[in-house]
Amino acid sequence: MPITDLLLSGVNLMAIGMGIVFTFLLVLVFTMKGMSKLALLVTQRQGGVEALSSQPSVGGREQVGIRGDLIAVITAAINRYRMTHS
Amino acid sequence: MPITDLLLSGVNLMAIGMGIVFTFLLVLVFTMKGMSKLALLVTQRQGGVEALSSQPSVGGREQVGIRGDLIAVITAAINRYRMTHS
Amino acid sequence: MPITDLLLSGVNLMAIGMGIVFTFLLVLVFTMKGMSKLALLVTQRQGGVEALSSQPSVGGREQVGIRGDLIAVITAAINRYRMTHS
Amino acid sequence: MVELGLEPLWQSTGLANLEWGQALMMGVGCLLIYLAVVKKFEPLLLVPIGFGAILTNIPLAGIGGSEGILGYIYTIGIETGVFPLLIFMGVGALTDFGALIAMPWTLLLGAAAQFGIFVTLLGALALNYIPGFDFTLADASAIAIIGGADGPTAIFLASRLSPDLLGAIAVAAYSYMALVPIIQPPIMRLLTTETERNVVMQQLRHVTKLEKILFPFAVLLLCIVFLPSAAPLIGMLTFGNLLRECGVVERLSHASQNEIINIVTIFLGLAVGSKLSADKFLTIETLGILALGAFAFCIGTATGLIMGKIMYRVTGGKINPLIGAAGVSAVPMAARVVNKVGLETNHHNFLLMHAMGPNVAGVIGSAVAAGILLALVGG
Amino acid sequence: MVELGLEPLWQSTGLANLEWGQALMMGVGCLLIYLAVVKKFEPLLLVPIGFGAILTNIPLAGIGGSEGILGYIYTIGIETGVFPLLIFMGVGALTDFGALIAMPWTLLLGAAAQFGIFVTLLGALALNYIPGFDFTLADASAIAIIGGADGPTAIFLASRLSPDLLGAIAVAAYSYMALVPIIQPPIMRLLTTETERNVVMQQLRHVTKLEKILFPFAVLLLCIVFLPSAAPLIGMLTFGNLLRECGVVERLSHASQNEIINIVTIFLGLAVGSKLSADKFLTIETLGILALGAFAFCIGTATGLIMGKIMYRVTGGKINPLIGAAGVSAVPMAARVVNKVGLETNHHNFLLMHAMGPNVAGVIGSAVAAGILLALVGG
Amino acid sequence: MVELGLEPLWQSTGLANLEWGQALMMGVGCLLIYLAVVKKFEPLLLVPIGFGAILTNIPLAGIGGSEGILGYIYTIGIETGVFPLLIFMGVGALTDFGALIAMPWTLLLGAAAQFGIFVTLLGALALNYIPGFDFTLADASAIAIIGGADGPTAIFLASRLSPDLLGAIAVAAYSYMALVPIIQPPIMRLLTTETERNVVMQQLRHVTKLEKILFPFAVLLLCIVFLPSAAPLIGMLTFGNLLRECGVVERLSHASQNEIINIVTIFLGLAVGSKLSADKFLTIETLGILALGAFAFCIGTATGLIMGKIMYRVTGGKINPLIGAAGVSAVPMAARVVNKVGLETNHHNFLLMHAMGPNVAGVIGSAVAAGILLALVGG
Ligand code: NA
Numbered sequence A, B, C: 001m002p003i004t005d006l007l008l009s010g011v012n013l014m015a016i017g018m019g020i021v022f023t024f025l026l027v028l029v030f031t032m033k034g035m036s037k038l039a040l041l042v043t044q045r046q047g048g049v050e051a052l053s054s055q056p057s058v059g060g061r062e063q064v065g066i067r068g069d070l071i072a073v074i075t076a077a078i079n080r081y082r083m084t085h086s
Numbered sequence D, E, F: 001m002v003e004l005g006l007e008p009l010w011q012s013t014g015l016a017n018l019e020w021g022q023a024l025m026m027g028v029g030c031l032l033i034y035l036a037v038v039k040k041f042e043p044l045l046l047v048p049i050g051f052g053a054i055l056t057n058i059p060l061a062g063i064g065g066s067e068g069i070l071g072y073i074y075t076i077g078i079e080t081g082v083f084p085l086l087i088f089m090g091v092g093a094l095t096d097f098g099a100l101i102a103m104p105w106t107l108l109l110g111a112a113a114q115f116g117i118f119v120t121l122l123g124a125l126a127l128n129y130i131p132g133f134d135f136t137l138a139d140a141s142a143i144a145i146i147g148g149a150d151g152p153t154a155i156f157l158a159s160r161l162s163p164d165l166l167g168a169i170a171v172a173a174y175s176y177m178a179l180v181p182i183i184q185p186p187i188m189r190l191l192t193t194e195t196e197r198n199v200v201m202q203q204l205r206h207v208t209k210l211e212k213i214l215f216p217f218a219v220l221l222l223c224i225v226f227l228p229s230a231a232p233l234i235g236m237l238t239f240g241n242l243l244r245e246c247g248v249v250e251r252l253s254h255a256s257q258n259e260i261i262n263i264v265t266i267f268l269g270l271a272v273g274s275k276l277s278a279d280k281f282l283t284i285e286t287l288g289i290l291a292l293g294a295f296a297f298c299i300g301t302a303t304g305l306i307m308g309k310i311m312y313r314v315t316g317g318k319i320n321p322l323i324g325a326a327g328v329s330a331v332p333m334a335a336r337v338v339n340k341v342g343l344e345t346n347h348h349n350f351l352l353m354h355a356m357g358p359n360v361a362g363v364i365g366s367a368v369a370a371g372i373l374l375a376l377v378g379g
């Protein structure tokens, strides 16, 4: 295939490609907004919002929490130990 | 194969099958009883019954035990800490 | 192949084999000595010897160290607890 | 040059290619995931199976095809029988046979409950009288094993005897295993009297480490002598159990109980799900299989209970017949159900440990039954 | 009899057989390891890739050949596409899409950044004007995906469209992902005003567990409807994410996030490294690929920022345009860079969480772009 | 219709089909497990090998056959050489070469101990004078590597040079490695004087992180230059070690040291066990291999000690010759034995760390020897 034709194909690909990418993600935006509304409805109807809602912050995972607790406890134990030891 | 023959085969299979299942597990009952006696003999001859016998209860695993200890220790440490802190 | 020829081949193999093994490991000795000198130079030039040098003893791994610390802390906590409890 | 027309673009969308059967099967996949997540039905298996069902029914993508990832996993792991055997190794490594060793007679409860398998076999063959059904003896055997209430055994046998039905059989097996708390209690109440359910069993005796180490050898020995066709299943089960009990290979025992079984569970589930394609699953036969599966569970529970009642009589009331219901396997769900029904009658009657004996006996029992079917039908 | 002469002995040494190209490629391998260990460039991938490059270029040993361990791993894991898909499953299990769910409009930033991919495609084709370059449309597409800034996507697409270029493409993808902290900040400062960079975004709203569970289904649904060719990638990503979020399969989620992804990462890296053989890598095309890769990252960053600026205008200054730069993917590096550049301007402006939205949107965006290229070029 | 007669039923039992050789080999399997569990002989390998031997000799089941699970594992993992290489990667990740880096001259002890390999090669060939033995040069080489006292190296070489003898060779290698505490001490006491055993060696110097990172490259470089045929073994060993020491890929290092090596150990053991079938193992050649294995260990220990005595002289008494015995590999057993024998003579003389140098040198030494045999015999 001559390079010019290749480039033409490339331009076509770019047009189609960015078109689909934007369409896809734009539709996803609205799908997610619908989904969130649905989730809110379901969660409210079930009453127990707290039971189903996740942690306030986005990042944390349970494991981290547990480890954090462990470290806190141990730190406390060390401090206590040092305080009473000295 | 006509369905009647199939069903006959099925009845045969059931007879043989349940026969073998019961024979197998019945023989296993006696094998296990023999095995347990043998184990008792060996264990007694070795004297150290305690060394070889497992935990009293059937369920527990070592790991759980270790974790249990850890939790107990940490709980104690926390209580201690709170008590002296307040 | 007659056994005598096989044995001759074996003797040849032994001569070549041990020769290469010794040559290889002897060259490795000098390579390692060179490498250690190089490492010393690089490490010294970077100033922060401490930052790059590993633990004094050869064996230990970090994990072990951490576990060791944990056990030490917990042991201390237990002792502390027992002391104040009794 | 890449074609730009809207027609080829449209032709590459799923919308243009989706058949109603595929859409329906994706719905089935979502339903399985819903049951797993919300109703807690065997989630470790039903989440991957459900998702595998969705993925395999996506038009054009060919994920379950011979060049797709699910197709590869199926070929390597299920067609060879390797994955269910590795799960069995993990089950062996996770299972404490102590309760069974302490009460060897409960093996008979595990034997009786296998009756459900063979009655279902007859039922499957009888279904052939209905137009639309055409089960061979191999098909009927693979369907019947659902009554064994043991997922990996069912998948292993189906992959050998009737791969086309594997999806439906696996789904039925795991679904009914999850439904045990709903299926079993009415049958248990119906077949036992309150006096029987009230029986408090004596505490289990100590089991020594040596007995636990010898146990896998005893089971394997009998399997070798009487039923070598069950040796792959029983062999991997006892191997896993030996790793667990021998006490000198903690690393390997841990790997069997965690890494291996977890990894294999994900892949097994996805690969089983890949058999839930519309053309294989949306048939009248699937309905038959689902009906037969429920039937099998009920029969197995009932025969286990009846054997329990016999043992209650023979021992002069020392055996609570409820523990017979645990003989269907479905470890540890069935044992928990026994415990719950026991507590309903007598608030201080904890049967969990006593039910674990027939429960694990049921695993051995259905592996034996699978071996028999393989030997007599699979040849 | 074994020959004893010095000649055959000498002939079996590496010294006698080493070609300069192989020596050079071992040097490249060492360089990658150096960058990984000392400069901390994506060490999880570049250490195995670098070592694989060394091993595959050892003369006579054939480690990367059809009978060597790296050859086996490549055939089983990369040629089939299984390894990048398993990595995608792990990425799904490791990724919290909460930030994206809280701000769905940031998906558009992830869309805009994919412009880098398609511009690079044109660039690769234009390189054909230079003698020595002869990229097909498939080659150009595989190269272009470097602009997606997503390693497994690049490896998956290259293994399908242009296996010969896979080594260079993977190295370029991971190298530039590691270089994000150097490539992006100047472009970010150039294209945004201080007022824009100063924008403090409002805190993210709570995201419920149900939303997080529904999210993978929403993404997969659109993929099925519009772009089934992206279903392997999107399917495994959403499967991993469902394992993570559904809360009932902790064992499987843990296995995806640890055992599976770690094991596959080692093997994927070694196998990619085995494609860094002298004859495949030491070509003028590699130079072109490296140049195009840098170009792709710059364009992607720029278009992400421009979309950020548009959203800044449209929302009346509620969106900090810097977070557009995170749309290229390179999770989580790009989001961290956004946070750092944001803090330079305003010491109290933490953009990390807000940048995570476009950052993970970029992963979806490049998987979509890969699906398009597969559908239109891969056929 | 399924045949119901007692004859076909009987024909499907193991009892009717068991050959005495199979029964005997199951006994051998049980013996290996007994030694592993009760005597703590290399349990991580001997438990799976022993169980694999039992499974593969079950009549009719075909577990070790081309359609059985052990057969699949053997084909995929051992025939390709992949499993021993992955074990080597794990060994590299688990091994701290610090003691060797601190005392590079102890490499010579690891070299001297390889003499056992080549003397055994002669011995194996000489056995051909006895009727019934017919070892080729390849067979003899595979047998000789038992003297390397390194399990994965022996399995790797045997799978390449003499697959039929693999079972016997692997069993001999691991058995004698476990017997090191019994085989070595008498030889150590015989060949050294009390004065020599009394030598207290000076404490090892600090080894920097940089040296530990450069070490795998140094070893691999020499391997590339001099002996590319050893590159698969040395390459994976040094790769594992680099993962361990480079400090930036903790996840991968952990996976190599745990998940990968544990999983592979289970499968490797089972697959090796599957080669313990009656027809392959119950031959006069196995007796020869067992005898030669013991011989190899004795010679290797002796030549290691003699080199230790030479170094004792040359250094004016700074080297305790006992550490030469650790040169046979058998990590870490041989080093512990040295420590124990040293403590017998002098209660304050801890040689463990000093013996680790020659001990890990022995691993490199036998990999080098394996490379030589592959290059000269395997062609
Ligand atoms: Na059962």
Ligand code: NA
Pocket (backbone or CB within 6 Å): E147, E148, E149, E150, E327, E328, E329, E330, E362, E363, E365, E366, E367
């Ligand atoms: Na991207």
Ligand code: NA
Pocket (backbone or CB within 6 Å): F147, F148, F149, F150, F327, F328, F329, F330, F362, F363, F365, F366, F367
């Ligand atoms: Na050695």
